[in-house]
Amino acid sequence: MKQPIYYFGAGPAKLPYPVLEQIQAEFLDFRNMGSSIIEISHRSKQFDDLLCETDDLFAELVSLPPNYKVLYVHGGASMQFSAVPMNLLPRKPSQKALYFETGNFARLAKEEAEKYGDIVTIASSAGTNYDRIPDFNRTDLDADASYVYLTSNNTIFGTRWHAFPDTGDIPLVIDATSEILSRVMDFSKFGLIFAGVQKNLGPAGMAVVVIREDLLGHAMKTTPKLLNYDIYNKKHSLANTNNTFAIYVINLVLKWLKNEGGVAAIEKVNEAKAARLYALLDKTDFYTGHAQVAHRSTMNVTFNLPSAELLDRFLSQSSENGLTALKGHRSVGGARASIYNAMPMEGVAALVEFMQEFERQNG
Ligand SMILES: *Cc1c(COP(=O)(O)O)cnc(C)c1O
DSSP states (O other): OOOOOEEOOSSSOOOOHHHHHHHHHTSSSGGGSSSOTTTSOTTSHHHHHHHHHHHHHHHHHHTOOTTEEEEEEETHHHHHHHHHHHHHGGGSTTOEEEEEEOSHHHHHHHHHHTTTSEEEEEEEOGGGTTOSOOOOOGGGOOTTOSEEEEESEETTTTEEOSSOOOOTTSOEEEEOTTTTTTSOOOGGGOSEEEEETTTTTSSSSEEEEEEEGGGTTOOOTTOOGGGOHHHHHHTTTOSSOOOHHHHHHHHHHHHHHHHTTOHHHHHHHHHHHHHHHHHHHHHOSSSEESSOGGGBOSSEEEEEOSSHHHHHHHHHHHHHTTEEOOBOOTTTOSEEEEOOTTSOHHHHHHHHHHHHHHHHHHO
């Protein structure tokens, strides 16, 4: 079967086609058990093997230092907006945390955290509709804070942190949902990094959480068991029946990535893909990018057209040409091409060609 379309949706997003084929091929019989992956026990040896293998693959792909744990946590990325403050705020008596507000998800994370402690916005780019990563004062990094929080790639607005702030002894927590494993990151610089699975890793509804060991065991007493990272760690993410299918898909995606040459190799491809789209935006006045040039994302490319009418025509004609889900988020408007790891260069090339042709006909 041929890949029918190029899907540019922000999430759930395109998965590597060979992974989908493998899921289909082995769906009725997982590892010669005669049963499907969604039928076998999460306590079976076969599932335990899969889980250990997945931990090892992840650790290998990101060169994870030994004092970090990989957890598979229920509820997607937004659930971590609650879990992070519940697990980390009590580290310090002040129950304070510092948040960078760089987009919708950063704001939602902050609003959730405000239920639990003293949350300070260290910098915000709300005033320019989140078209950049804001500057901040290093002197605002209050040593009393339990953690500093940021969203590494802002999915809706198409910006990203190209370099992360040095927060010294204050643990840095990052939401890397829309760029996990798309670029080389030094995990030893983070206290906690999490990612909802549905953009670069697998199906929706779960998050991968990587936490430095010394940050475990500080949770509020009222923290639900299934949001307590310490319990996930002690029970190898199996305090209850976890999403076995999602973990299986993550496993296959990690193997695919390893086979593609790993994170450094895919990062080069990702940069080349994004560069082609941005080169087009920079060459013409017909398309205008939303993100400031210095803060552009390599995963989500946001742009607009000269009028609402042209945008509508662009969205319907691109879709007819097999380039789907290019509509931007309502808070930015315009169009957005999400080009995660699984989007091949051919998909971006086809989009660039379509955009040039559309401009010729309508510009
Ligand atoms: C998609 C996304 C989320 C929300 O993920 P859910 O799993 O739907 O909660 C959070 N943060 C970022 C950066 C995202 O891109």
